[in-house]
Amino acid sequence: METMTNTTKENQLIQSLKSSYSSPVAKTFMRIQNESAARLNDLTFPNSRVEYWKYTRTGQIANKMWAFSTQKEAEIPENLPVSKYRMVFVNGYFNQEKSILPEIEGLSIRPFSESSLDQKIAQGDDDIFKALNTAMPQDGYIIHLIRDVIVEDPIQMVFLYEGNLTIVQPRSFVKLESGSGLKVSEFHIHANGSRVFANIHSEVSVHNNAHYKIDIVQQGSEHGFHLHETFGEQDKNCTYSQNTFTLSGNWTRNNSTIRLTGEHSECNINGFYIPNLKEHIDNHTIIDHEKPNCESNELYRGVLIDKSTGVFNGKVFVRQDAQKTNAFQSNGNIIFSDTATMNSKPELEIYADDVKCSHGSTTGQLDDEAIFYLMARGLSRESARKLLINAFAEDVLEKLVNENLRPIIEETINTKLA
């Protein structure tokens, strides 16, 4: 009986989405799209009995009648750092006027709807969120960089979300050919008072000797939902670096899955989160070492204030062939109040013997002695706390690819601590 109502609930939602969906999709992508659309009928929203969703509830998303928006205009916030190149997306539609596209030989950059994307990297078709995005994708950026082209200046990607009960499903794909290099700064900004479910899907394929670096800044809203799926695939001798800063948002979930399929590659995934009030932030990472001699580093740091909840789940696989793997993972949390909760689950699954793998997880509070030390030197308790928290965040901040992002992040940290 229960399943009956569930299915109808999901069916109703899918019907609503289909009737409001109007984004153009590249012909080349339609086969992939149709496959996912067919799968949708069998999928349900995960409940907390599903291990992957143990600490994050999806009921709040499942029980709302989301629809696509037709609003394609919005103002870019003033405090956004200036950038040489910029792509702006409003509610999943590319905004040409506000964008400044680079014109570099060997770089193809365009919105999803104008691309001829014909592949996907994400594996498995058992996840309703992945299937929804693939079945009804909207504009993200599609970048193809040919051999040995290196783009020096970071490209700024601005995703703006506005509306009430609006769903937005940006789809991005980046392909870096051998020896190329790219830096990206991504902003996801939910307008104040909006109620948007952003279901973002990004894929990155990094080939031999290529280097990909991305910073992601997430600013949610009081009623919004933000789900960001990232899939990376790395070939030989390449690097993939990703830094995610979750500054606010009622409900945020980041899933990052990186596969190391070639030797001597390096993968760095870092994150910082500072939820307050009743905000919920969940970071899930999977790093899959399939080949030998690779290295992965993970550093996630969080400060939890008020009644917020944080989740970190980091999984490192080391396959049988992946000898000489070095994998390091660290998750540190500071809890500010007795009503905040942190659930941390660092996991290792290792099938090769000649490896160095470690993970560490700590949860605690600021050191009283450190505060005392600073107060004895004339700082107020407040500024001592701020100083220490900023130092705690600095370990992640110093990894920023684009230093221009620093002010906007530090500003949020200091406002939330006040």
Place this chain on the structure above:
Amino acid sequence: MAVDENEILDEVTSSPYKYGFTTNIESDKAPKGISEEIIRLISAKKKEPEWMLEFRLESYRKWTKMIEPEWAHVDYPKPDFQAIHYYAAPQPKKKLDSLDEVDPELLDTFNKLGISVDEQKRLTGVAIDVVMDSVSVATTFKEKLAELGIIFCSFSEAVQNHPELVQKYIGSVVPRSDNFYAALNSAVFTDGSFAYIPPGVRCPMELSTYFRINEANTGQFERTLVIADKGSYVSYLEGCTAPMRDENQLHAAVVELVALDDAEIKYSTVQNWYPGDEHGKGGIYNFVTKRGLCETNSKISWTQVETGSAVTWKYPSCVLKGDNSVGEFYSVAVTNNFQQADTGTKMIHVGKNTKSTIISKGISAGRSNNSYRGLVKINKGAENARNFSQCDSLLMGDRCGAHTFPYIETSNSSAKVEHEATTSKIGEDQIFYCLQRGISEEKAISLIVNGYCKDVLNKLPMEFAVEAQKLLAISLEGSVG
């Protein structure tokens, strides 16, 4: 080097299980299968009071509604619960007061096990309760303990002689419907050990239980209940072996510890059930629920050396209910050949100023998989709670796996929780260093492994530490990573 490694690994995989004999003791078995009738039969055979039967039946009804857990990182054919004898008692059974009355075949068994009850009794002063195929066959030193008011006897005797204690505490730490195997055990458990230490008494000797599965097609479902009353102290040892058989046998035990105010319980296990042969055939399924409840200022310490069993699924836990209580978990888990172990602990911090320490050392060799799975939960009210966890894994050979699945849930801002884990193999430089100083490769490895496990072995009582070290040496004879 590669050839050497293979030779040595072969040697490891072929090192025999030396406890794999059967004893020809006639036994009284209940028919195969599980049903309310069988449970009534077990209860009747043991002349149990009505409330005990009710407890079993209620558990059975709950069990029938439960499904086998699938979440552990192990893979095995599910046991057929209707193909097991739920009751098998060595015959003839009569009341035993001294070892002289024990069946000589049985005594012979203990001698083969290397734990001559007789000898231990005289030399080490360890009080032992021996459980064979679910039934307690011998308890030593009972009288001496009784002088101090300590009750140490088989579970069935406790049900007969101390029903008020059993009724009060059974199921208080591990509820009947706690999990699939705990419910099964609550329905069909046949015997086990019971210990009660009165207030303020420091138990002068180690209490020990030895478990042995002997009959084919039997499951062992024993139940242990240890109650340390206010201000008392007890150290409890547990050891287990089984014969070599082709089929998988099920062992599903429940252990409940209750440490009242200011009490301390030290519980040590050396688990050496038959692990199956080098092709992964046979071996014991070891699905055990162990949990302790700590009241104010009390302490429970679990120490385990796990070398046996085909599949292990075991999480000795502490519920730190009282303020200032302490929970500890020290574990060495060794897997070889096709063994699979998913083991760890749960530390639930409820009271203020509670502390817990987790030291887990996993060693995997052959084609085995060894997982640490643990939960550290700090509740809202657990002010100044403190946890330190360290999980290290050592890999020997490139066909084995070592995994870590820690769950850390913190809801208190004054709590400090630390977790760290490392995975590595024995360094070639370490071995080289030893070789250079004239220590053979075999010895070097034994040295390194023992050093690696020292933190845990140090926590074992003397008699067990020696046995545990020997076991480690047998399990890993000549392994090179």
